[in-house]
Amino acid sequence: xxxxxxxFSQPSRQSRVAIAIILIKFVxxxxxxxxxxxxxxxxxxxxxxxxxxxxxxxxxxIAAINLIGSVLTYFRFYFHIEDxxxxxxxxxxxxxxxxxPFERIQTxxxxxxxxxxxxxxVSLEIDTAGAKKSELTIDALxxxxxxxxxxxxxxxRDQLVEDTPSAETEEKQVVEEEIILQLGISDLxxxxxxxxxxRSMAILFAFVFSTLNxxxxxxxxxxxxxxxxxxxxxxxxxxVFAGSVVIVGIISFFYSLINTVLKNYDLKLAARKGGxxxxxxxxxxxxxxxxxxxxxxxxxSDNPLRRLFHMYTIQIEQASSAQADQLKxxxxxxxxxxxxxxxxxxxxFPKEFIRDEEKHRVSILLKxxxxxxxxxxxxxxxxxxxxxxxxxxxxxxxLWIGFVWLSVTIYYKKRxxxxxxxxxxxxxxxxxxxxxxxxxxxxxxxxxxxxxxQRRKDLASVVFHTAAGSLKIPFIPLEQAEALENFVxxxxxxxxxxxx
Amino acid sequence: xIDTFQNLSIDLTSLPExxxxxxxxxxxxxxxxxxxxxxxxxxxxxxxxILIVSLSDEIxxxxxxxxxxxxxxxxxxSFSIFYAIKAFPKKKYSLxxxxxxxxxxxLWQTRTxxxxxRIQHAEVKQGPIERIFKLHSLKVYTAGGESxxxxxxxxxxxxxxxxxxxIMGKTALDGVDQH
Numbered sequence: 088x089x090x091x092x093x094x095f096s097q098p099s100r101q102s103r104v105a106i107a108i109i110l111i112k113f114v115x116x117x118x119x120x121x122x123x124x125x126x127x128x129x130x131x132x133x134x135x136x137x138x139x140x141x142x143x144x145x146x147x148x149i150a151a152i153n154l155i156g157s158v159l160t161y162f163r164f165y166f167h168i169e170d171x172x173x174x175x176x177x178x179x180x181x182x183x184x185x186x187x188p189f190e191r192i193q194t195x196x197x198x199x200x201x202x203x204x205x206x207x208x209v210s211l212e213i214d215t216a217g218a219k220k221s222e223l224t225i226d227a228l229x230x231x232x233x234x235x236x237x238x239x240x241x242x243x244r245d246q247l248v249e250d251t252p253s254a255e256t257e258e259k260q261v262v263e264e265e266i267i268l269q270l271g272i273s274d275l276x277x278x279x280x281x282x283x284x285x286r287s288m289a290i291l292f293a294f295v296f297s298t299l300n301x302x303x304x305x306x307x308x309x310x311x312x313x314x315x316x317x318x319x320x321x322x323x324x325x326x327v328f329a330g331s332v333v334i335v336g337i338i339s340f341f342y343s344l345i346n347t348v349l350k351n352y353d354l355k356l357a358a359r360k361g362g363x364x365x366x367x368x369x370x371x372x373x374x375x376x377x378x379x380x381x382x383x384x385x386x387x388s389d390n391p392l393r394r395l396f397h398m399y400t401i402q403i404e405q406a407s408s409a410q411a412d413q414l415k416x417x418x419x420x421x422x423x424x425x426x427x428x429x430x431x432x433x434x435x436f437p438k439e440f441i442r443d444e445e446k447h448r449v450s451i452l453l454k455x456x457x458x459x460x461x462x463x464x465x466x467x468x469x470x471x472x473x474x475x476x477x478x479x480x481x482x483x484x485x486l487w488i489g490f491v492w493l494s495v496t497i498y499y500k501k502r503x504x505x506x507x508x509x510x511x512x513x514x515x516x517x518x519x520x521x522x523x524x525x526x527x528x529x530x531x532x533x534x535x536x537x538x539x540x541q542r543r544k545d546l547a548s549v550v551f552h553t554a555a556g557s558l559k560i561p562f563i564p565l566e567q568a569e570a571l572e573n574f575v576x577x578x579x580x581x582x583x584x585x586x587x
Numbered sequence: 588x589i590d591t592f593q594n595l596s597i598d599l600t601s602l603p604e605x606x607x608x609x610x611x612x613x614x615x616x617x618x619x620x621x622x623x624x625x626x627x628x629x630x631x632x633x634x635x636x637i638l639i640v641s642l643s644d645e646i647x648x649x650x651x652x653x654x655x656x657x658x659x660x661x662x663x664x665s666f667s668i669f670y671a672i673k674a675f676p677k678k679k680y681s682l683x684x685x686x687x688x689x690x691x692x693x694l695w696q697t698r699t700x701x702x703x704x705r706i707q708h709a710e711v712k713q714g715p716i717e718r719i720f721k722l723h724s725l726k727v728y729t730a731g732g733e734s735x736x737x738x739x740x741x742x743x744x745x746x747x748x749x750x751x752x753x754i755m756g757k758t759a760l761d762g763v764d765q766h
Contacts, residue, residue, distance in 0.1 A: 406730055444594055508596050532735035534699040542696070552735030570592065572700065573602040579702045580685040586705075587730060 095236065098165035098176060104206040105164075105227035109157040111202060112226070117149055166225060168236075171243060173213065175223055185223060189244040191215050193381055195237040199372035209233045209374075245361070264364065267434075268356040268420065268427045275351055278421045279344035281392035287339040287346075347421070356420055356427075358434050363403075365420065375418060379435045380585045381405045383529055383555035387428050390519040399423050401431055406554035406587040416555055436526055440509035447504050450546050453562035454499040462491025494518075504560050506571075508578075511551065513558055523558055525551065528582035533572050537565070551575065554587055605688060605700060610679040616720045617741025618675045623716050625671055629664040633657055680739050687727065687754065689739050699737055703757035705729050711747045723747035727754065 156179070164177040173187045197209045208227040215223070228236070270278075352369035362379040366372070383406050387399040401420040423431070432441045466487040473481025498517045505512040513523040534550040541547055547568040548561040560571070592599060636656040640646050674693035681688040687706075690698035708728040717723065717740075725747050727737040742750070 447592075506592055507594055531705045531729040532699055532701045532737070534697055534735075536698075537696045539694045552729070554730035557734055569604065569606060570599050573604055574592070574595065574597070574599055576605070576686055576700055576702060577597070577602050579705060 094232075095166070095168045098167045098174075101161065101164060101166075101225055102206075102208050102227040102229055103161075104202070104208045105225075106158055106161045107206075108202055108208075108210070108226045109160050110154060113153040113157050114150075117153055121146070121149070164225075168239075171247065173240065175225075187213060187215055187223070189240055190247045192240060192244055194376045194378055195240060196376060197233055197237065197374040199368075199374075201370045203227065204372060211236065264357040264359050266355060266357045267363075267430050268354070268423055270351055270354040270367075270422050272348075274422045275348045276344070277396050277398065278351070279347035281390065281396060281398070282343035282347060283390060284336065284339050284343055287343040288335055291335060291339050291342065351421060354420070354422075356423075356431075358430075363431065363434060365418065377403060377405065377418065377435075381587060382435050383553040384523055384525040384558065385432060385435060386521060386523040387423070388516065388519055388521040393519070397424055399425070399428055401428060403431075403435075404553075404555035432524065436524070437509055440507055442507070444505040444507050444512070446514070447506070447563070447567075449499075449502050449504075449560065450544070450562040450564070451499070452544055452546065453502070454495050456540075456562075457498070458492055458495045462488050462495065466491075511558070511575075513560065525553055525558055527575050527578040528584060529553055529586045530575055530579055533575055535568055535572055603683070605681075605698070608681045608683050608688065610681045610688075610690070612676065613678050613680065613739065613741035614722060614743055617678075617722055618672065620714075620716050620720055620722060620741065621671050621675070622668060624714075625667050626664070629660060629667065633660050633664075636660055678741070682750065682753065685757075687737070687750075689737050699735070701727055701729055701735070701737055703754060706754060706758050709751050709754045711742075711751055725750055 159179045160177075163179050163182070164175070166173065166175045168174070171189050173189070173192070175185045175187075177183060177185075193214045196212045196214070198212065199209050203209055206227075207230055209230050211225040211228055211233045213223045213225075225233075349369050349371075351367050354365065354367035357364045359376070362382075363377040365375045365377070382403055384404050385401065386404075387401045389399050393399070398421070401423050403418045403420070405416045405418070420431075429441065466484050469487075470481050470484035473484060494517050498515070501514060501516050501520065503514045505514070509526060509528075511525050511527055515521050515523075530551045530553055532552040534552070536548045536550065537546070541562070545565050546562050547565045548559060549563070549568045549571050550560075551558045560568075563571075637653065640652050640656050641648060646652055670693065674691070677693055677696065678691045679689070685704070686700050686702040688698060688700045690696065706727055707730055710726050710728075712724045712726055713722070714724070721744065722740070723742050723744055724738055724740040725742055727739075729735050729737075739750075
């Protein structure tokens with residue numbers, strides 16, 4: 088290990104491949120910002136006036152700046168290890184020197200996109216507990232070097248931070264990595280097939296429309312113009328509609344399938360000292376370490392399709408300081424069976440508290456409230472208005488009432504929470520199941536909310552805010568809500584463990 | 588009722604109760620701040636409504652037209668004032684040994700409690716209208732993001748500073764304990 092600290096004790100540059108990777112990053116950024124201009128350039132080319140030539144030169148100029156910029160960025164980026172701190176010195180126009188003491192480093196993740204994989208390098212991300220800029224990235228490093236650096240820093244840090252006696256016993260328990268979950272290609276296909284295809288359909292539609300929006304100012308005009316040729320076909324409106332739904336359905340089916348396979352290819356979830364480690368991805372290979380003290384809550388859910396395979400998707404949410412990292416702080420692991428969910432829970436949380444507890448129900452009034460406000464009233468209003476304009480056809484709106492009553496009944500049946508000295512578990516879901524677990528002492532703030540209606544019925548909702556999202560228990564008796572509030576506050580205030 | 592959670596290792600009735608703690612009202616003057624800041628928007632809307640009627644060529648300039656354009660605004664304005672006055676006494680805060688609590692709201696009541704050992708940072712702020720009345724707001728940040736940050740408005744300079752010092756002192760102490 089000594090060799091690593093001496094090898095990188097002097098300021099050193101990244102692997103040369105970094106130039107290519109920085110360049111790609113620059114180009115992607117430029118394209119993402121300027122692509123409508125570029126597109127209009129290509130489309131409007133036939134007009135051939137000098138304005139478009141200027142745009143062409145500008146584009147060339149931007150490309151040149153990109154190239155020069157990435158080379159300069161590479162040559163002005165140094166890093167080294169000194170006195171228990173990781174130091175990065177970088178910046179072409181504005182030079183910054185960042186000094187990260189090991190004990191402030193939360194996790195170090197390695198990532199490989201396709202270029203990285205071709206050249207056998209990795210990018211190294213250092214996540215710190217700082218207030219704002221919480222992340223530093225080294226674009227390209229030799230794989231062995233990166234792994235050695237990570238191991239060195241994490242070990243040094245653990246010696247600095249975890250001088251509690253419990254750390255030692257833990258160390259003995261999990262010396263080697265133990266694989267919890269490994270996804271083969273058949274698992275991936277199962278997961279892909281059972282994705283929420285409606286959601287990918289929505290994403291597809293959103294993408295198509297936002298793209299059209301950027302291209303033309305007036306979508307409706309364009310659509311009308313385009314469609315005017317197909318007047319006759321349009322008279323068979325239903326056929327066209329059904330046809331396009333089928334096509335979009337098929338596309339989004341394959342979209343989510345391919346997406347799943349690419350993202351989770353060869354996924355391995357393993358228990359390591361102090362937490363979990365995930366490796367996955369085909370084109371973009373990523374390696375994520377999860378520190379158990381940083382995990383704020385874990386949820387797992389299924390949907391009707393997934394239930395056929397008995398598979399859950401686990402979501403692990405970590406504390407993240409910067410708002411922009413919120414998405415990254417949520418790690419989804421699909422394709423886990425109940426057994427694996429329990430393994431993950433018992434690794435991250437104290438094992439003895441992972442057990443079933445008495446299910447506390449919420450008030451039945453919640454069911455009636457939801458039914459009235461999202462079922463009865465909208466249906467009656469839509470039906471009433473429709474009746475005067477369209478006649479009896481509008482009575483179909485009444486079907487909505489039945490549908491909502493059915494879903495609310497299922498929802499209410501599943502809605503409950505469980506509590507013990509360490510853990511709060513929320514059970515919910517309508518068509519699928521969704522379970523959330525949080526450790527009481529990691530809660531940041533407790534809110535009790537009461538609407539005027541709830542006050543009349545002596546009910547309240549409790550919200551537990553954690554460093555990664557909040558968890559809500561609606562419509563429970565006020566007395567119970569206050570008991571929860573007092574208990575959780577007591578738990579937070581009397582606990583001295585590390586919570587982030 | 589309270590024995591609903593029987594599996595816990597601690598007797599819930601023995602815990603300090605949030606509702607039993609001593610709550611402080613914020614400064615009376617803050618009511619004026621909230622009335623003024625609410626009124627600015629309504630005033631601008633009222634001016635706009637009157638200007639539209641008086642400058643437009645197509646609208647006649649009768650009493651009825653002015654009434655229709657400004658009436659709803661005046662009505663909403665008075666609702667807003669009424670609500671602000673009614674809701675004001677509900678804004679209360681409490682400092683306990685280990686946490687800070689703030690409750691507010693007339694129709695929708697919210698009470699948020701933040702333990703000192705989860706506070707990241709606290710600051711005293713002052714908006715332009717608050718400056719006129721020499722009032723300050725205390726903002727308490729947690730790692731829980733926007734949704735769990737706490738703002739206590741309407742504090743005198745002395746009080747705001749004192750509370751901030753109190754909180755920061757407590758978090759610093761806890762910080763020492765944690766490492």
